[in-house]
Amino acid sequence: MMRFSVFTYAAIGFAVLAAGAIVLPDWAMFLFAMALAKGLVCLGIVGMMRGGVVSFGQGLYYCLGAYTATLAANFLGVSDIFLLTLLSAAVCLLVGLVFGPLLSSYRGIFFAMLSLALSMVLYGSLSKMSFIGGTDGLNIGAPTFLGWAPEGRPLQTALYLYVVAIVVISGTLMRIYFDSEQGLITLATRDNELRVEYLGASVRNIMAYNYVFGALLGGIGGTIAAVALGHVDPEFAFWTTSGEFVFVAILAGYLSVPSVFVAAIILEMVRSFSNLYFPNTWQLALGIFLLIVIVALPGGLGSLVSRRKGDPT
Amino acid sequence: MDLVATILVDGLIYAGWLFIVSVGLTLVFGVLNILNIAHGSLYAIGAYASASLVGAYFAAGGEAFPYGSYAALILAAILVAVVLGPLLERGLLRYFYGRDEVLNVLVTYAVFLILEDVMKLIWGVNPYFVYEPYTLLGTVEMGSLFYVGYDFAVIGAAIIVGLAVWLTLNRTQIGKVVLAVIHDAEISQTMGVNVKRIYLGAFMAGAFLAALGGALTAPMISVTPGLGVNVIIVAFAVVIIGGLGSVPGAAIGALMVGISRAASVHLLPEAELFIIYFVMAIVLVFRPEGLFAKTQARKI
Amino acid sequence: MSKGVLEVHGVQKTFGAVTAAKDISVSVPQGSIYSLIGSNGAGKTTFVNMVTGYIKPDAGTINFGGRNIAGLPPRQITRLGIHRSFQIAQLCNELSVEENMLVAGSIHGKSRPSFLRRSDDPQARERAMATLEQFNIAEHRHRLIPELSGGVKKLLDIAMAMAGETQIMLLDEPTSGVAADEKFPIMDLVINALRDEGVTVIFVEHDMDIVNRYSERVLAFYDGQIIADDTPDLVLSDTEVQRYVTGAPA
Numbered sequence: 005m006m007r008f009s010v011f012t013y014a015a016i017g018f019a020v021l022a023a024g025a026i027v028l029p030d031w032a033m034f035l036f037a038m039a040l041a042k043g044l045v046c047l048g049i050v051g052m053m054r055g056g057v058v059s060f061g062q063g064l065y066y067c068l069g070a071y072t073a074t075l076a077a078n079f080l081g082v083s084d085i086f087l088l089t090l091l092s093a094a095v096c097l098l099v100g101l102v103f104g105p106l107l108s109s110y111r112g113i114f115f116a117m118l119s120l121a122l123s124m125v126l127y128g129s130l131s132k133m134s135f136i137g138g139t140d141g142l143n144i145g146a147p148t149f150l151g152w153a154p155e156g157r158p159l160q161t162a163l164y165l166y167v168v169a170i171v172v173i174s175g176t177l178m179r180i181y182f183d184s185e186q187g188l189i190t191l192a193t194r195d196n197e198l199r200v201e202y203l204g205a206s207v208r209n210i211m212a213y214n215y216v217f218g219a220l221l222g223g224i225g226g227t228i229a230a231v232a233l234g235h236v237d238p239e240f241a242f243w244t245t246s247g248e249f250v251f252v253a254i255l256a257g258y259l260s261v262p263s264v265f266v267a268a269i270i271l272e273m274v275r276s277f278s279n280l281y282f283p284n285t286w287q288l289a290l291g292i293f294l295l296i297v298i299v300a301l302p303g304g305l306g307s308l309v310s311r312r313k314g315d316p317t
Numbered sequence: 318m319d320l321v322a323t324i325l326v327d328g329l330i331y332a333g334w335l336f337i338v339s340v341g342l343t344l345v346f347g348v349l350n351i352l353n354i355a356h357g358s359l360y361a362i363g364a365y366a367s368a369s370l371v372g373a374y375f376a377a378g379g380e381a382f383p384y385g386s387y388a389a390l391i392l393a394a395i396l397v398a399v400v401l402g403p404l405l406e407r408g409l410l411r412y413f414y415g416r417d418e419v420l421n422v423l424v425t426y427a428v429f430l431i432l433e434d435v436m437k438l439i440w441g442v443n444p445y446f447v448y449e450p451y452t453l454l455g456t457v458e459m460g461s462l463f464y465v466g467y468d469f470a471v472i473g474a475a476i477i478v479g480l481a482v483w484l485t486l487n488r489t490q491i492g493k494v495v496l497a498v499i500h501d502a503e504i505s506q507t508m509g510v511n512v513k514r515i516y517l518g519a520f521m522a523g524a525f526l527a528a529l530g531g532a533l534t535a536p537m538i539s540v541t542p543g544l545g546v547n548v549i550i551v552a553f554a555v556v557i558i559g560g561l562g563s564v565p566g567a568a569i570g571a572l573m574v575g576i577s578r579a580a581s582v583h584l585l586p587e588a589e590l591f592i593i594y595f596v597m598a599i600v601l602v603f604r605p606e607g608l609f610a611k612t613q614a615r616k617i
Numbered sequence: 618m619s620k621g622v623l624e625v626h627g628v629q630k631t632f633g634a635v636t637a638a639k640d641i642s643v644s645v646p647q648g649s650i651y652s653l654i655g656s657n658g659a660g661k662t663t664f665v666n667m668v669t670g671y672i673k674p675d676a677g678t679i680n681f682g683g684r685n686i687a688g689l690p691p692r693q694i695t696r697l698g699i700h701r702s703f704q705i706a707q708l709c710n711e712l713s714v715e716e717n718m719l720v721a722g723s724i725h726g727k728s729r730p731s732f733l734r735r736s737d738d739p740q741a742r743e744r745a746m747a748t749l750e751q752f753n754i755a756e757h758r759h760r761l762i763p764e765l766s767g768g769v770k771k772l773l774d775i776a777m778a779m780a781g782e783t784q785i786m787l788l789d790e791p792t793s794g795v796a797a798d799e800k801f802p803i804m805d806l807v808i809n810a811l812r813d814e815g816v817t818v819i820f821v822e823h824d825m826d827i828v829n830r831y832s833e834r835v836l837a838f839y840d841g842q843i844i845a846d847d848t849p850d851l852v853l854s855d856t857e858v859q860r861y862v863t864g865a866p867a
Contacts, residue, residue, distance in 0.1 A: 058419050110605060113352055113418050118556050118601045121594040124550060128591025181732055185723035188712075188736035192720040195709035202669070202707070203724045203777065204695040218578060243550055247426060284437040291430030295409075298424060 010183070014176040017262065021096045021168040025161045033164045035272050037232045040167045042066075042249065044225035044266035047178055048218030049253040050264055054182065055214045056194035057111055061119030062249050064126050065096045065222025067241035070230035072223070074144040075136065083233060085147035085166060092227040093220055100219025108211035123241045130238035134237050141237025143233075144230055174221060181217075182261070190214060251290060255297050257304020267305055318462070324579045326459065328532050330468045332575025333475035338548060339555040340482060340567045341526030347499050347562030348519035350418065351410060354425040356527045357549025358432035359397060363528025364544055365394035365431040367435060368445040371535070374451060386450045390489065390532040391493065397528035402521030411516070429545070444539035451536035471533055476572075482564050496517065499562065504561060554597040562608030618775045621816050622647040623668070623699075623785055628677030628687070628843075630663055637663040638674065639841040645785075650808065650826045652849075655838030655862055661821050662704075664838070665787050668819075669701045670694040681785070698784035704793060705822075706774035708762045714773055715758040716781070718745035725781025751775040751810045768799040775807055778816075786811055787818035792827060800824065804831055825853060825863055837862050 011059050024036055029223060047224045054061050056310060069092035076082040076091050084228055131139045146159055155160050181187050190210055191199050230236040239245060247270065254266035272292070278286035334547045342356045371395040379385050405428060413424050454466030486492040497505045498515045506512045531544070538544075555574050559566025574593050581592040588595070600607065622828060623642035630638040637660050653661040665671040668679055670691035679687040684692055693828040709717050719737060722744050723730045735741075749755040752772045757765060765773070771791060785797055787857055791807060792800040794834065808831050811818050822828050828849060837845040839861040845852045 024329035030458075046464075106602065110601075113561070114557075114601060114605055116419060116422065117553060118598060121554070121557075121598040121601065122551070124594040125591040125598065128594065130735050131588045131590050161523040165556070183735050183737075184732050185719075185730040185734055185736045185741070186732045188716060188720055189723065189730055192709040192712060192717070195615075195711050196707055199709065199777075200720070200724075201708040202695055202701065203780065204692055205724045206692060211707050235827070244546060250426075251382070259385075284442065285434050288438075289429040291434075294423065294427035294430070298420065306574065310804075 006161065011165060012177075012180050013262075014172050016173045017175070018168065021172070022165060023131050025164055028285075029159055033160055034232065035270055035276060036165050036269060037164045038229060039269040039272040040171045040265055040270075041225045041228035041232060041267040043252070044123030044171065044174060044228070045222045045249045046252040046256065046268055047174065047264050048221035048225075050213045050256060050258045051181075051190075051217050051221075051251055051262075052211075053253060054194060055211050055239045056175060056197075057115045057117040057152055057211065058250060058253075059215075060116040060243065060246050061121070061123035062108075062218060062222045063241040063246035064119070064123035065100070065219045066226035066229070066245065066249070067123070067130070067238065068092070068099060068234075069118070069128055069223030070128065070236040070240050071136070071226075073144075073227040073230050074142050074236045075161070077144050077147075078142060083145065083148045083153075084151075085149055085163075088130065088147065088231065089227050089251065092173070092223045095214065096219045096223030100216040104212040104215040105213055106206070108208045114198045120243055120246065123246055124243060127238045127241040127243075127283070130241065136211060137237065139238055141239075143234060143235050147231050163228075163232060164191070166193030167232075170224060170228065170267060178217070178221075186210070186213070206210075216218045248290075251294055253304075254294065255304055257306035259303060260309050263304065263306040263309070283317070319478035320583060322460070323462065324576065324583055325597060326464065327402065327582065328572070328576035329472055329578035329580055330464075331576075333472035333573040334530070334534065335540060335551065335555050335575055336475045336568055336571035337471070337478055337526065339552040339559075339571060340478060340564060341523035341530075342552050343556040343562055343567045344526070345520055345558065345565060346481065347564075348495060349410070349516055350415070351413075351421045351425060351563070352418065352521070352553075354549055355405065355428040355432060356425075357524065357545030358436070359545075360528035360531040360548050360552075361436060361545035362401065362432065363394050363397050363531030364540045365440045365445065365531075366397050366463070366528065367532035367535045368447045368540045369393075369440070370396075371447045371450060372445070380564075383449060383453055386447075386453075390405065390450065391529070394525055394528035394532045396427050398525035400520045403517060405524075406517050406520040410520070411513075411611070414516075421472035433542070433545065442542055443542045445535075446539055447536050449536065450583060467536065474533060478529070479564070479568055491518075506612075510594070520565075539579040543586060554593045557597055558600045558608050560610035563609035564611035566607060591611050595596075621725060622643045622676075622681070623819075624680040625664075625668070626678045626680070628664075628667060628673060628674045628679065630667060632760050633820055636841045638667070639843075640844060641677070643836060643843060643846060645817060645819065648815055649816055650812075650831060650833045651820070651836060652832035652834075653819065653821045653836050653838060654823070654825070654828055654852075654858075656826060659838035659862075660791065660841040661838045665701065665789055665819075665821060666807065667683075668694075669699060696780075698782050699787070700778040700781075700783045700785070701787040702771075702775045702778045702789060702791060704789040706767075706770040706794075708770060709772060713761055714749065714754065714765070714769075715742070715745055717721075717762070717773060718749055718758075721745075721777040722748075722782035748776050748779055749773075751779075753806055766796075767794040768796060770793055772803060772806070772812045779810070782813065783811075783816050785817045788818065790821050790823065792822070799857055800827060801830075813840050829853065 024033060028036065045062050049059055049062055072092040072095045073088040076088055083087055107115060107118060136142060149162050188202060189205055192209050193207050201207055226240060252267045252271050256264040274289055277285050278289055295305065338360060345351060345353050367390045370389040374386055374389045377562060413421050451467045454470055457464045457466050457469060486496060493514055494510055498510060498512055502512050555570040556567055558573055559570030573596060577592050577596050578589065581588045622652040625641055625643045628638055641664060655661045655665065663672065667674050669768040670689050672687055673688040679684045681697060681699060683687055719741055722741055723736060746755055749758055754772050757769055775788065775791065786800055792803060832849055835849050836843050837852055837858045845855050845858050854861060
């Protein structure tokens with residue numbers, strides 16, 4: 005297979021996804037937008053999985069980003085989506101820089117549990133903060149795009165194209181990172197931390213970088229989700245939300261960036277389809293799906309297009 | 318009554334409940350090395366099963382001897398253990414023994430998701446109420462406050478469960494075998510221990526304890542979908558704090574969490590929901606493996 | 618005694634009731650080839666672990682390049698130029714031979730590992746291939762680790778340790794796990810490659826033929842102490858060494 009540059013793939017990806025703005029009906033465009041936004045969070049988890057840890061608490065940043073945007077919109081009057089995204093990214097970067105070095109010493113179950121605990125602390129705190137909605141959460145109004153304030157289908161389209169652009173840019177940057185020297189060292193760390201330390205690299209630093217990237221992606225994903233939904237609530241940080249992100253990351257595997265977004269879209273479609281026709285079975289479907297992936301396709305969907313094994317753990 | 322005493326009593330009641338709910342989780346981790354997210358589902362199924370069984374008991378004329386409903390509660394827990402224990406352990410989990418801990422968490426997470434919907438399919442989404450057993454033990458007056466007798470019975474049950482587990486592990490033959498398996502399954506096997514049976518037994522015990530937690534709780538609440546979702550993370554917090562695999566640790570963890578939460582409810586209500594995870598995070602920062610973790614070899 | 622590239626003075630280490638190192642002192646001259654012998658538990662591995670930073674000595678100094686490196690973490694000691702290989706080859710099992718080498722090379726590259734530059738860019742690959750060729754394992758470059766023989770794994774382990782400026786190389790049982798007929802060819806390769814680069818070599822070995830053939834000086838360990846520090850002939854014929862280490866006249 006001829007090797008195209010990552011930018012060629014990015015351009016193709018953008019074209020394919022952007023075409024959705026023309027062909028997709030409203031409900032589908034919304035579904036795709038949500039799926040892509042959540043896919044960003046999952047991409048962050050995949051980045052950390054490449055280093056050998058699974059985060060069960062990305063809901064922390066998903067929620068943090070969503071609330072930052074909503075609070076900025078409601079209390080500071082910021083409606084520009086670019087600005088909201090930047091604000092959320094900045095907040096999540098700061099928090100990520102605080103927790104990253106802390107979490108970078110943990111592995112396995114303890115990393116999973118500590119990340120989960122942090123997200124549940126946010127959930128618990130927000131649930132009790134009635135001045136910002138408590139468990140009911142808050143609504144966020146329609147975003148503006150550098151001064152332009154669309155409504156109806158144009159708004160949907162603009163939001164959709166915005167998330168597509170963010171996804172393509174983030175996906176491209178992460179792919180470049182994965183293929184880079186630091187990216188290969190991350191993979192090596194997964195396999196043999198001892199050796200990587202003895203070669204002279206700091207494993208803690210590597211894990212911290214990956215965590216911070218995850219925080220950024222989580223926050224941006226949360227912002228877009230909040231804006232698309234028009235609403236945010238503490239459930240964004242509940243452990244089951246984080247669990248769904250992990251599910252998508254496992255389904256996708258860490259070998260291919262597009263597979264993360266494909267997996268996210270699959271999840272949203274299964275959720276919608278099952279809610280419509282077989283209520284009370286969508287978690288059953290997820291659970292069976294997850295088991296099948298673990299047993300039959302441990303490297304995730306990405307292993308179908310890559311020569312590596314890519315076990316999730 | 319003195320605020321301190323109130324906090325202590327409330328804390329103890331909550332700690333008793335927490336211990337029953339969490340000890341099975343830590344036991345299963347200790348023996349099988351699996352952090353079982355489906356433990357939350359087993360708890361919920363225990364609650365539903367006991368609601369059904371107690372309901373059936375009273376429908377069949379149990380009014381004549383209402384204390385029999387307690388037997389129904391315990392029977393429900395036993396049924397859950399006997400049916401789901403082998404199904405899950407022999408039917409699924411045993412294929413994953415020895416594999417990465419986090420992978421096994423993902424497997425149990427899949428089981429949890431499946432069981433959440435299975436419960437909805439069997440019991441529907443409407444709430445179940447079985448409050449009768451809760452009222453049978455009257456009320457207890459302490460100072461100016463009234464406590465429900467049943468709540469103290471839960472503390473009693475927790476103590477009985479704790480003693481039973483501790484005595485079984487440390488004073489019986491089978492218990493010593495289980496401890497051997499906890500320390501080294503491979504060596505135990507070469508010494509003739511039927512490790513497969515120990516694993517099944519331990520898992521069933523864990524399932525029973527989870528279901529017992531649910532069964533004892535059912536009379537106190539309305540049994541609805543999503544019970545397990547909230548309980549499992551609280552149980553995680555307790556066992557992580559106490560140290561995975563340590564039964565005394567689960568007791569200490571339950572006490573710490575119970576009293577923290579009671580203190581928070583009375584002193585700082587805003588913190589009530591997150592105090593548990595905050596304590597868990599703090600413990601993990603200073604003692605990365607919990608307070609009494611079973612010894613594990615760590616590399617660099 | 619002239620100053621060596623590595624000066625160990627009075628190093629001690631106790632693990633609970635076990636004294637792994639009692640007043641260890643040795644001066645290793647630049648460019649020499651030392652071997653460490655001794656039965657299991659005698660203290661050779663503890664010595665290697667203390668020099669490479671895995672363990673911190675309770676007392677004593679380890680001087681390298683004018684500074685005391687005792688107690689520094691492995692990462693820093695590696696960057697100063699003291700590298701090591703492992704008794705059981707420590708490789709990254711899901712990466713190919715070439716990728717393992719690329720990782721080693723990028724960590725020791727002229728600039729810090731990049732978040733942008735491709736790990737397999739032509740210059741990096743050239744450097745990696747050069748080292749693989751030096752160790753005669755270039756033909757395996759695309760293979761994954763589990764497919765390799767013990768000897769090839771060992772060679773890769775050592776090749777990776779060669780990345781960057783190596784001044785002192787500590788080889789922990791370089792021929793253990795290697796087929797008998799491969800031992801000499803591997804040692805020939807390794808010692809020649811290291812000599813070419815002017816590296817000071819210290820290797821731990823149980824096979825006395827290898828010790829005899831390749832080392833200029835031998836340190837014999839027993840019960841946490843160095844009981845002999847001399848040329849191979851003299852050490853191997855020493856009665857104490859024969860009693861506690863080799864068990865038979867050389």
